[in-house]
Amino acid sequence: MPKATNDAQLLIQSLRKAYAATPTNLKIIDLYVVFAVATALIQVVYMGIVGSFPFNSFLSGVLSCVGTAVLAVCLRIQVNKENKEFKDLPPERAFADFVLCNLVLHLVIMNFLG
Amino acid sequence: MAEPAGGGALRNAFGGVLSIFILILIGVLAFSIRLFSVIKYESVIHEFDPYFNYRVTQFLTKNGIYDFWNWFDDRTWYPLGRVIGGTVYPGLTLTAGTMWWILNSLNIPLSVETVCVFTAPIFSANASWATYLLTKEVKGAGAGLTAAALLAMVPSYISRSVAGSYDNEAVAIFALIFTFYLYIKTLNTGSLFYATLNAIAYFYMVCSWGGYTFIINLIPMHVLLCIVTGRYSSRLYIAYAPLVVLGTLLAALVPVVGFNAVVTSEHFASFLVFIILHVVALVYYIKRILSPAMFKVAVTLVVTIGMAVCCAVIAILIALVASSPTKGWSGRSLSLLDPTYASKYIPIIASVSEHQPPTWPSYFMDINVLAFLVPAGIIACFLPLSDASSFVVLYLVTSVYFSGVMVRLMLVLAPAACITSGIALSEAFDVFTRSIKFQLPNLFSNSPSAGDNSSESSVSQDVVKNDNHRQVEKSETVPKVKGDNSRPTEKSEAVMKGKQSKKNRKKEKDLEEEDILKPKKERRLLVLPLEASAVAILLLIVLGGFYVVHCVWAAAEAYSAPSIVLTSHSHDGLHVFDDFREAYAWLRHNTDEDDKVASWWDYGYQTSAMANRTVIVDNNTWNNTHIATVGTAMSSPEKAAWEIFNSLDVKYVLVVFGGLVGYPSDDINKFLWMVRIGGGVFPHIKEPDYLRDGQYRIDAQATPTMLNCLMYKLSYYRFIEADGSGFDKVRRTEIGKKHFKLTHFEEAFTTHHWMVRIYKLKPPKNRIKGKWKKSKSSSKSSSKRNGATRKNPWQ
Helix, strand or coil, X not given: CHHHHHHHHHHHHHHHHHHHCXXXXXXXXXXXXXXXHHHHXXXXXXXXXXXXXXXXXXXXXXXXXXXXXHHHXXXXXXHCCXXXXXXXXXXXXXXXXXXXXXXXXXXXXXXXXX | CHHHHHHHHHHHXXXXXXXXXXXXXXXXXXXXXXXXXXXXXXXXXXXXXXXXXXXXXXXXXXXXXXXXXXXXXXXXXXXXCEEHHHHCCCHHHHHHHHHHHHHHHCCCCCCHHHHHHHHHHHHHHHHHHHHHHHHHHXXXXXXXXXXXXXXXXXXXXXXXXXXXXXXXXXXXXXXXXXXXHHHHHHHHHCCHHHHHHHHHHHHHHHHHCCCHHHHHHHHHHHHHHHHHCCCCCHHHHHHHHHHHHHHHHHHHHCCCCXXXXXXXXXXXXXXXXXXXXXXXXXXXHHHHHCCHHHHHHHHHHHHHHHHHHHHHHHHHHHHHHHCCCCCCCCHHHHHHHCCCHHHHHCHHHHHCHHHCCCCXXXXXXXXXXHHHHHHHHHHHHHCCCCHHHHHHHHHHHHHHHHXXXXXXXXXXXXXXXXXXXXXXXXXXXXXXXXXXXXXXXXXXXXXXXXXXXXXXHXXXXXXXXXXXXXXXXXXXXXXXXXXXXXXXXXXXXXXXXXXXXXXXXXXXXHHHHHHHCCCCCCCCCCCCCHHHHHHHHHHHHHHHHHHHHHHHHHHHHHCCCCCCCEEEEECCEEEEECHHHHHHHHHHHXXXXXXXXXXXXXXXXHHHHHHCCEECCCCCCCCHHHHHHXXXXXXXXXXXXXXXXXXXXXXXXXXXXXXXXXXXXXXXXXXXXXXXXXXXXXXXXXXXXXXXXXXXXXXXXXXXXXXXXXXXXXXXXXXXHHHCCXXXXXXXXXXXXXXXXXXXXXXXXXXXXXXXXXXXXXXXXXXXXXXXXXXXXXXXXXXXXXXXXXXXXXX
């Protein structure tokens, strides 16, 4: 057991060290993803408390959070300089795609919200 | 370098223009091969289901979209009605309605019927272009053109999209191929823009057809396949994750799907793979930022903890799913997975002729030559294997399985077969034309390098097909023209220029490698002997010719019948049987607006659309008990049937009878299904009562129950007067009971060839002679009487 906790501590430390090396813009995107997922979790807990009556509203709320998190991850993948596949993709184009997809997502959400 | 670059660009431009010209021709071909029924008969809507779609489109064009969305139809499934807005897939009607509206606002006054009739050919042209785009993403422009040409003509697709076949598949197949194209495009490029377009195309597919569940299960399967075979990449994430979220939302927007998009088992695969994909992505990310030693530690830690959590979650999930009797799957999906399910539990699904498994000859009839080009295409997809080609192989394999379960799903096999056959044909043509092109100058010049070429070709150890993206040039002749024949793509030209400088270095290195490691797999281009290639090209063209001839024959003879108008050729010319429309027109003009018409569910849509009368059951078959009620009434003796129909406010009963002219799809042939479905809900109807020694007969050997049932009486009433001997041309015997009177029904109308017979319910007499009857005749449930002798108050 102590070896396991020791390993866990080492692991967490090395993770933290490696993560600290990522550029700031990627960290901002990560923060946004965490925020979106946290919002989704809060909504699920709230649904557990008060019941799911307007189910479409619940669905659209949760899926909008999850959707924007997923899109932010896609943006992060495309903007990440270490990613060789997206070397020729200008980050402005990646951001424009992100905005477009978010627009479509939220248009659908607003329609489905009821 | 300017000279060869200019020459290359010119050839490029010429190739591009030629491609566009070929695509336009393919579109025209796809459109015109489907016009046979319009030429042979008239511009009329075919079959049964299209009439419902036509009626809905009429309503949409007349009343606008908001009324359409909220439409509650009270003229069908009387007295239940049907919520059309919530139970119809709106894609087809909205598409046709939009086209009609655009044309009318441009002052081109086409009627709704014309637009409906020609929707399918237009969208099949679009489907061919979508196939071109999809195959181009997989293998290149040459394969794309071949696949598009094959799809334009494949009989299986023609059968559901002739002019007049105004059904969901007409637009749905186009949506299917287009969605797959956008998915592959996103997978190849990793662009979020195409991912958005993919989700929107998937939305169009969900609007159009119930078969959209095929897409939302095939794409997760492919993602899983890529992960398992180690082809995970960030492009895969971008292709799949936004599609799941956006796609689920968009699917939930369509009223007919609604919350099924998140609750039913058909969609669980997509969520499961979504979670798996995220786990895999996280693992790859951590692997990239950690050192290998730390990564090992992380793995062991996570595995031990994660296992426990996983088991708990899976246990909860299984408990949830197992608590529902069908494990959350709908009846139709279950009958696809287990082909014997429908015949055991849901006779209605089993009774539809389209839901039967296909016979072996039907494969050859429907995809013809493609049936043996497909395996060659599968092999071509493996050399080399890319994400896109693995998707095509997976699509083909799953659609072959499903087409084996239901004849109707041969339609989903058709695009897969065309794509793989297109790839195979294109590769074959590549090899042969390349052989000819490389050996033609040697033939004329007789240089010593001819000897090199033949030795190279005989040494080829493995069949290596040309790959447009990666080539290692080995032959020493003709340095300018690389591997491509007269259909270059822009990509390969660019690759060519880049590889030219590397070519020399690689050549020396590879020559050394070849000497050292003989059996190592080398990427060399296959060159066959000149005469063999020429003969092979000729044979392939002849094969294509056979295919074309067969497709045109199938389109003209087999699949162009509107089935509402029948023709037959006899010694004195062409007979046209227009009995159905005659009967519906009679109903329309000779009955009251609110009269209810009862018939078997096959004719419900046509009656609603053409006769404009309220029907009891129609082809939607959503309410099994209601259909069983009608089936019981048809199987009961006259009095009991009268009671049932009277309780449903029915005024007219419509029966289809083919005995006089030999029309085989009449109600007497379908009668056993009425008995089975009725017996499934009302146990006093037993199928063995209608069979003599297990055989279904209507002659003198038939059982008394059979001879007394309503269907028999309504079909054969006064039949003896028609041809003197009561000889039924379909069953090929004389009928059993020849002279009888109808007690509770009177004949209202019989069409010219006796194919449709309409009867009116006699009103009850005012006074009932005899004893006062205790049992009420107003019982709404079916009568329990089974023909026991009682005093008949109507005689």
